[in-house]
Amino acid sequence: MKKNLLTILFLGLVFGLNAQQLEQLNRLQETYPNANRIRVNQEEVITLEIVDGEIKVDQTTIEEELYLSKSATYNSKQSINYSSFFHLKQIEAKNTNWINGKPQSVKVEDFKVKDDLESSFYDDNKTVNFIYPNLEKGSKTYLKYSYDIKNPRFLSSFYFGSYLPITNSKLKLIVDNGIELSFKSFNLEGLDIKFEKEKKRKQTIYTWTSSSVPDYKFEENSPNGRTILPHVIPVITSFTVDGKTTKLADSVDDLYKWYFSLTEEVRSEKPSPELVSTVKEITKNCTSDYEKVSAIYEWVQRNIKYIAFEYALGGFVPRFANDVFAKKYGDCKDNSSLLYAMLKIAGLKGYFTWIGTRDLPYSYSDLPTPLSDNHMILTWKNGANTYFLDATGRYANLMQPTSFIQGKEALIGIDSNEFLIETVPLLPATSNAIVDKSSVTLNGNNLEGSSNAIVTGFQKVNCFYGLENMTTEEKTLSYFNSLLEKGNNSFLISKFQVTNEFDYYEPFEIAYDFEIKNAVNHYGNETYVNLNLNQDLYKFATKRNRKNALEFDYLEKKQFQTEFIIPEEYKIDYLPSNFALDNEFFNSSIAYEVENGKIKYTHQFELKKIIIPAESLKEYNDNLNKVNKAFQEVIVLVED
Numbered sequence: 001m002k003k004n005l006l007t008i009l010f011l012g013l014v015f016g017l018n019a020q021q022l023e024q025l026n027r028l029q030e031t032y033p034n035a036n037r038i039r040v041n042q043e044e045v046i047t048l049e050i051v052d053g054e055i056k057v058d059q060t061t062i063e064e065e066l067y068l069s070k071s072a073t074y075n076s077k078q079s080i081n082y083s084s085f086f087h088l089k090q091i092e093a094k095n096t097n098w099i100n101g102k103p104q105s106v107k108v109e110d111f112k113v114k115d116d117l118e119s120s121f122y123d124d125n126k127t128v129n130f131i132y133p134n135l136e137k138g139s140k141t142y143l144k145y146s147y148d149i150k151n152p153r154f155l156s157s158f159y160f161g162s163y164l165p166i167t168n169s170k171l172k173l174i175v176d177n178g179i180e181l182s183f184k185s186f187n188l189e190g191l192d193i194k195f196e197k198e199k200k201r202k203q204t205i206y207t208w209t210s211s212s213v214p215d216y217k218f219e220e221n222s223p224n225g226r227t228i229l230p231h232v233i234p235v236i237t238s239f240t241v242d243g244k245t246t247k248l249a250d251s252v253d254d255l256y257k258w259y260f261s262l263t264e265e266v267r268s269e270k271p272s273p274e275l276v277s278t279v280k281e282i283t284k285n286c287t288s289d290y291e292k293v294s295a296i297y298e299w300v301q302r303n304i305k306y307i308a309f310e311y312a313l314g315g316f317v318p319r320f321a322n323d324v325f326a327k328k329y330g331d332c333k334d335n336s337s338l339l340y341a342m343l344k345i346a347g348l349k350g351y352f353t354w355i356g357t358r359d360l361p362y363s364y365s366d367l368p369t370p371l372s373d374n375h376m377i378l379t380w381k382n383g384a385n386t387y388f389l390d391a392t393g394r395y396a397n398l399m400q401p402t403s404f405i406q407g408k409e410a411l412i413g414i415d416s417n418e419f420l421i422e423t424v425p426l427l428p429a430t431s432n433a434i435v436d437k438s439s440v441t442l443n444g445n446n447l448e449g450s451s452n453a454i455v456t457g458f459q460k461v462n463c464f465y466g467l468e469n470m471t472t473e474e475k476t477l478s479y480f481n482s483l484l485e486k487g488n489n490s491f492l493i494s495k496f497q498v499t500n501e502f503d504y505y506e507p508f509e510i511a512y513d514f515e516i517k518n519a520v521n522h523y524g525n526e527t528y529v530n531l532n533l534n535q536d537l538y539k540f541a542t543k544r545n546r547k548n549a550l551e552f553d554y555l556e557k558k559q560f561q562t563e564f565i566i567p568e569e570y571k572i573d574y575l576p577s578n579f580a581l582d583n584e585f586f587n588s589s590i591a592y593e594v595e596n597g598k599i600k601y602t603h604q605f606e607l608k609k610i611i612i613p614a615e616s617l618k619e620y621n622d623n624l625n626k627v628n629k630a631f632q633e634v635i636v637l638v639e640d
Contacts, residue, residue, distance in 0.1 A: 025138055029068050032165045035215060036069045039166045040140075044158055046234065048175045053241045055179060057149035058089075059156075065141045065164075072135040079129045080145055087148040088128065095132040095141040106133050152236050153248055153258070153370055160193060160230040161213045169213065171232060173206040179239045181206075184367050187230045208232060222548040223611060224359040235369055255368045256411060256419045262317045263352050263413070266337045271345055272322045279345040289348060293380050293387070294398045296342045298504050300391045304338065305329040318352070318376070332376045335391035339378040353379040353388070354411040355424070357404045358551075364409055364421055375405065379412045379422075388424055395461045397504040400427065403458050403554045407610070429555040429606045432457030436484070436534065438562045442527075447519040449562075453484060455508040458554040464502055480510060486533035490517035527570065527637040531601040532590070534560045535631050540586075540607070541624060542617060550612040550620070557606045564599040564635075571640040575599070576633035585609050585620045588627045592635075599635060 028038050041064040049056045067075070082088035093108040112129045132141050149155070158171045175181060183206070191210060198205040216228055237250040247254045282299050286292040304324065308331040318333035321341035330338065336352055343350040356362065356373040364372050377390040388410060393402035401424050412420040433456050440449035455463055463483065470476040477493060485491045496512035521528045536558075542550050566572070572594065579590040586607050593600040605627070612620050 025066065025068065028066065028165075028167075031212075032068070032215070035165050036071050037065050037067045037075060037164055039162065039164055040064050040066050041168045042166060043170045043172070045172045045174065046155065048152070048173065048179050048181075048236070050176050050178055050239060050241060055152040055236065055239055057152050057155070058146065059149055060090075060144070060146040063141075063143045067135060067137060067139045067141075070137050072137055072139050076132050076135050077129065078132065078141075078143070079127045080143075081125055081127050082147065083125045085150050085154050087150060088145065089148050090144070090146040091128060092144040093130055093132070093142065095135060095139055097134060097136060097139050108132065155234045155236065155369075157226075157231045157233045157371070158208075160188070160191065160208075160210045160232075161216055162229065163216055163218050163225075165215045166213045167211060169208075169210045171208040173234055175204050175206065177202055177204065178241065180237045182235045182237050184233045184235060184362075185231075186226070186233075186361075187228055188232075191230055193230075206234075217547045219546060219548045221542075221551055223551045224361065226359070227361045228548060233367060233369075233371060235367070249369045252364045252368045252411070252419075252421070255364070255370070255372075256413065257416075259316070259352075259354055259411070260413055260416055260419075266318045266320055267340070269320050269322065269341065271341050272325070275322060275325050275341065276345055278325070279342050282342075283346055289382060290398070292346050293343065293348060293382075293389075296339065296346065297389050297391065297398055300335060300339055300342070301394050301396075301504075303328060304335055304391060306335070306392045307331065316370070332390070332392050336376050336378040336389075339389055339391060343378075343380065348380065350389070351379040351381070352413045353377045354413075355388075355405050355408055358406070358408060359404075360408075364411060372409075373411065377405070377410070379410065386422055393461070395464045395502070395504060400431070400457065400461075401425070403461075406554065426610060427457060427554065429557040429608070432459050432554050433557040433559065434459050435559045436561070438486075438533070438560070439565070440531075440533075440562060441565045442520060442529070442567050445518050445520050445522070447487065447516045447529075447533075448514070450513045451484070451511070453510045453512075455510070457556075459556060460508045463508055467501065480512065484510065484512065484514075485536070486514065487516035487519045487530075490519070491515075492517075525639045526573065528634045529564065529637065530632075530634045531562050531564055531592075531599065532603060532631040532633070533562060534558070534603065535628075537605065537624065537627060537631075542612075542621065544621065546617055547614060549614045550617065552607060552610050555607050555610055558604070560601075560603045562601040564601065566597050566599060566637070569640055570637040572599070572635065573638040574634075574636035576630075576635065579627075579630040579633075581623060581626055583619075583623050585612060585616070585623060590630050590633075 043062040045060045047058045091111060094105050096103050096105045108130050114127045114129060160169045193208055193210040196207045236248045238245050238247045249255060282295045283292045286295055305328060307329045318337035319330060321338045324330040324334045324338045340350045354373045355375050355377055357375055360374060362372045377388055380387045380389060387398050388401040390402040396402055405424050406426045408424050410422050410424055412422060434453060436451055436453040438449050438451040440447045466479055470479050480496055481493050492515050494513045496510060499509040500506040575592050581588050588605045591602045
């Protein structure tokens with residue numbers, strides 16, 4: 001009887017768990033009908049202790065996920081990363097499936113370590129790869145891993161939201177007394193996040209908890225996820241041992257002093273005779289400081305291959321200029337080191353500069369830690385003008401910062417105590433332009449013509465990057481057919497000629513002859529011609545149901561001028577009205593003019609905002625649709 005009773009109790013427990021699991025599965029499917037998986041629990045515990053006069057940081061993370069659809073198997077392969085700063089101490093993974101009404105857990109035993117190496121990026125990051133076996137609808141996974149964080153400046157962000165729903169989150173910090181912290185929060189508005197602080201005799205415990213955070217939709221051409229995902233970043237501002245207080249990240253001044261200390265050795269390096277000789281040769285015909293800096297900058301861009309090396313503090317310390325010069329490769333810090341040395345040889349002063357790309361939405365005043373920047377450049381000042389030299393971006397001239405640092409704060413190191421924070425300017429649309437002038441004639445149903453396109457700014461830089469891979473004339477022709485496409489898919493360039501290819505300062509010019517087949521329609525004695533040949537506003541368009549802001553790489557201008565030669569046997573029966581639209585997002589115009597047997601058509605589009613906020617997308621799309629509607633207008637010709 002006792003044995004039978006235990007069996008009944010066990011079966012009741014199993015069936016109870018099964019019913020509970022099914023109830024949770026059904027409830028979550030109803031709550032999140034479009035989700036394939038749910039993170040049912042995530043916890044992170046960070047322990048900060050003072051050991052031998054230093055801060056010891058341990059971080060343990062737990063993630064549990066429930067799979068709601070048959071696509072679960074696509075998430076079988078998982079990985080986590082670690083590095084010299086984040087030493088992996090422990091990893092545990094398992095998944096639970098329900099088989100014949102019983103839970104069966106399988107522990108992952110096979111973890112494979114792989115170096116994270118790419119063709120242009122080498123670092124000490126390693127990836128631990130593993131596979132959850134036999135994932136299916138209703139499966140639940142469990143992952144636990146722990147880090148020993150070697151530098152207390154690198155406490156990471158904790159995200160309460162993600163691109164999948166999260167039903168429960170907890171962040172806990174257990175902090176020794178004597179360690180002072182601040183907490184930077186981002187995008188927490190509208191979320192039910194509870195914060196508690198518990199003071200104990202030797203420690204203080206900080207805890208954040210949240211529940212039922214919906215998923216955030218990933219969409220192309222959106223600002224980085226940090227701009228929308230709710231997260232908290234703990235910052236160790238200082239710590240006190242035996243009455244002595246050490247500042248870590250209490251202000252930008254603390255961050256800068258640490259950064260400056262990492263560049264002191266390279267600043268004092270004596271340049272090699274070969275480097276000195278090269279600088280003299282590069283600048284021998286220069287008549288001004290501006291010309292010298294421009295010549296040096298272009299030489300580094302053309303001759304030093306970008307390969308990122310991020311190993312421990314090597315990710316923050318520039319290498320010696322002589323080594324970079326000799327090896328002809330380096331990362332952003334190495335390029336800056338070489339530029340610094342070369343300007344110094346030329347009798348000029350450059351300044352090491354730390355900066356975050358547009359992927360990082362933080363300011364130095366908000367977050368005075370290494371999380372605010374991920375890039376290094378060199379700054380040169382000439383009177384009231386500031387020039388931002390980023391040699392990782394080929395073809396950008398001295399007047400043109402790389403596109404991905406536009407609008408970002410730059411931390412400019414003047415000397416051991418002085419620094420400046422300046423904002424990299426956002427280049428106006430007129431600086432990044434394509435102006436295409438065409439002359440076309442009618443040949444049956446086809447349009448034939450010749451054009452001359454002038455490309456400047458970031459649009460020119462992108463052209464040059466594309467042309468680098470065009471190793472034959474056939475490939476180059478195909479590239480220009482895509483870049484300059486007019487009318488429809490039957491557009492074909494027959495020949496082309498380029499001027500100023502790969503030139504840093506002069507506009508890039510492309511002269512070409514083309515044909516557009518079936519570009520004209522004939523009905524009875526009427527002929528319909530649409531001179532809106534460059535209807536490429538699709539790159540600016542977005543879906544109606546978009547949730548996130550729309551981000552562009554840069555502001556730009558497009559101008560297309562077409563002269564249509566009216567055949568002698570035709571006269572104009574209908575000419576569309578001119579169109580103009582000017583709003584906070586862009587301005588656009590279409591104009592028609594008849595003169596000397598020709599119809600002169602001009603279309604102009606100028607983007608005004610690099611980011612269209614989510615709340616403005618409807619208005620933005622409505623305005624863009626007005627332009628697209630104007631594109632549909634056609635000229636009607638009749639036989640004379």
